[in-house]
Amino acid sequence: MSLHLEHLNPEQLAAVTLPDEHALILAGAGSGKTRVLTTRIAWLVKSGRVSPAQLLAVTFTNKAAREMLTRITAMLPLNPRGMW
Numbered sequence: 515m516s517l518h519l520e521h522l523n524p525e526q527l528a529a530v531t532l533p534d535e536h537a538l539i540l541a542g543a544g545s546g547k548t549r550v551l552t553t554r555i556a557w558l559v560k561s562g563r564v565s566p567a568q569l570l571a572v573t574f575t576n577k578a579a580r581e582m583l584t585r586i587t588a589m590l591p592l593n594p595r596g597m598w
Contacts, residue, residue, distance in 0.1 A: 516589070517553055517556055517557055517560065517589055518553075519553070519557075522546075522549070522550070522553065523546075526546055526549065526550050526553075529550045529554065530550055530553045530554045530557050531554075531557065532554070534558065534563045534564065537554060539551055548578070548581060548582060548585070549585075551571060551582065552582050552585040552586050552589065553589070555569055555571060555582075555586055556586055556589035556590050559590055559592070560589075560590060566592060
């Protein structure tokens with residue numbers, strides 16, 4: 515249940531650890547957007563900055579939403595039921 519922040523490049527780490535406010539992540543295909551978003555969500559929750567009920571993550575497909583849920587569940591000791 516580690517966040518593995520050491521696996522992020524400097525730009526990704528900066529996006530994950532942005533101040534506690536809205537974040538829009540724009541980048542090209544294969545650049546790690548899903549990794550950044552899921553790690554940011556886990557970082558915000560794990561650090562106590564927000565509760566899971568305060569978060570909204572938007573994707574364009576159900577497949578992407580399932581992938582995000584899978585990744586977040588692997589990083590946090592949360593029951594994802596009701597989050598999706």
